[in-house]
Amino acid sequence: MQISDLPYPDPGVPDARSGSRFLLWLGRNQLGGQLRSFLWGLLHFTSVMALPFAVGAAVQAVVDDSGGGLAVAGGFLALAGLAIALGDTMLHRTAVTNWITAAARVQQLLARKTAELGSALTRRVAAGEVVAVSTGDVEKIGWFVEALSRFLAAAMTVAVVCVALAVYQPALALVVVIGVPVLALGVLPLLPRATKLADIQREKAGRATELAADTVAGLRVLRGIGGEELFLTRYREASQDVRHAAVRSARMWAWISAVQVLLPGLLLVGVVWYGIGLVRDGRIQVGELVTVYSAVMLLSYPLRHFEEIAMAYSFSRPSARRAARVLSIERATQGSGAWADETPRGDLYDPVTGLVAPAGRLTAVVCGDPDEAGRLAERLGGHPAPDAPLASVQVGGTPLDELPLAAARAAVLVQDKDPVLLSGTLSELLDVPSSGKVTAEEALKAAECADVLDALTQAALDDDPMSAPITERGRSLSGGQRQRLALARSLVTDPEVLVLDEPTSAVDSHTEARISEGLRDLRQGRTTVVLSSSPLLLDRAERVVLVHEGAVAAVGLHRELVRSEPRYRAVVTRETEDEQAVRDKNSEQHEDEHDETEESA
Helix, strand or coil, X not given: CCHHHCCCCCCCCCCCCCHHHHXXXXXXXXXXXXXXXXXXXXXXXXXXXXXXXXXXXXXXXXXXXXXXXXXXXXXXXXXXXXXXXXXXXXXXXXXXXXXXXXXXXXXXXXXXXXXXXXXXXXXXXXXXXHHHHHHHHHHHHHHHHHHHHHHHHHHHHHHHHHHHHHHHCHHHHHHHHHHHHHHHHCCHHXXXXXXXXXXXHHHHHHHHHHHHHHHHHCHHHHHHHCCHHHHHHHHHHHHHHHHHHHHHHHHHHHHHHHHHHHHHHHHHHHHHHHHHHHHHCCCCCHHHHHHHHHHHHHCHHHHHHHHHHHHHHHHHHHHHHHHHHHHCCCCCXXXXXXXXXXXXXXXXXXXXXXXEECCCCEEEEEECCHHHHHHHHHHHCCCCCCCCCCCCCEECXXXXXXXXXXXXXXXXXXXXXXXXXXXXXXXHHXXXXXXXXXXXXXXXXXXXXXXXXXXXXXHCCCCCHHHCEECHHHCCCCHHHHHHHHHHHHHHHCCCEEEEECCCCCCCHHHHHHHHHHHHHHCCCCEEEEECCCHHHHXXXXXXXXXXXXXXXXXXCHHHHHHHCHHHHHHHCCCCHHHHHHHHHHHHHHXXXXXXXXXXX
């Protein structure tokens, strides 16, 4: 896989049982790229380590006054230089390719999981953690995958050099063979502490990112209640915690770097001290001492990759653990494929609450608890909570959890309380999979978006509101404008069943009344479920259902339920218990007076 071939046609099914297994799975899926990087790295490192032998031969040729030997050594140096340049260039190319393709694979997996879970993802994982995984963590994971092949090439080079020195000069090679493993393994006692500190830093950084993302998402609400300073203080404290953790982690890695410098220096001193004695005794030649000295000095180059792989693993392990945690999340119910891959039609039935939404009718659902309404909306869309009963919502008798995911989503579309508007033009926003029976103009009219179109026309370069840009999450629009555009997008799709959770909570009453009429007219003959406590919406529904304490408590029309059902009246009219007691008392007095009047008559 080359960078130009991205994205992957299929990123595969990851092993998300743990962070280490996920890293291993990534490595297995890039064996070709890893092998190419390893071979080019091997050429580069061995060419670098061939320089000492050429330099030693050149020095010995000068000592022996041999012109031919010096020419051979010069040619060998030139050949090694060419090999170093070629190997380094191709190593960098293949290593970067491994990094980018690994990061792209992880990003595709995360995007696929996000699309599969929908809004259920942020109910099970903090939005900030998803952001951290898809940005910084992806880079850390790609770094480890890229560094692995270079480390293996460096380790192989070190082993080859030790063997070559043992053959070339056994007397000095003994010191090198003993010293090199000490160089490679000398930092191992420090790695557990360094890894632990790096994990702590990454966890604190992740929490700070989560706090920042959640704060930005709720900035309008915070400004409304005056909570900006409180959350700013919390983020400042979290940021300082990250800084302190980063300093502690950097201090430990500085110690590791110091050891990586100190140990090779000590080995060089030992080699020179022992080698001078051997030269004085006539046991080795000057050129051989120069060769061994140069080889030991240059060994610090491949040995640095031992430190890098340790650092890459320590930083990528918590990142891979977080990515695996997100990728391991599954739908509470999985399509078994027992039913045909086609859109079912019929009544919408929730066996948990007993809710029935007749096909082709507008049904309003009133819940006293907003959280319960949100859970019901998610369940109707085929995304029940993990701890919810396993009974599946049915459309026309077909359980949603036995349908393939695509068929289930084509059957039921859920718009939650806080729909997201992606950046782009209005035309791109409304360019969604649909039946084609509802045009964008019809949907915008039903959602009462005339003032939104006027505002977008002013921002458009050609006075066409459909080409006007919409900023990320629609931040340039008001809450009511964003809500109406999201409603128009849902209406364009024209699903068999449309579930709307508080679709008009941010608009004024006059606009809400017109939206209610437009919604009922446009969705004529289609199943529509609106979760709301707005009297304007409820009065235009063909059927109203009261869900109380997780079960259907009453069914009827809005005006009937207001008169006959106290629990419904308390939710819809916001009537308090004291007001209800006064109402009941006045009603009893009225009945008593009526009875006395009849007796007198």
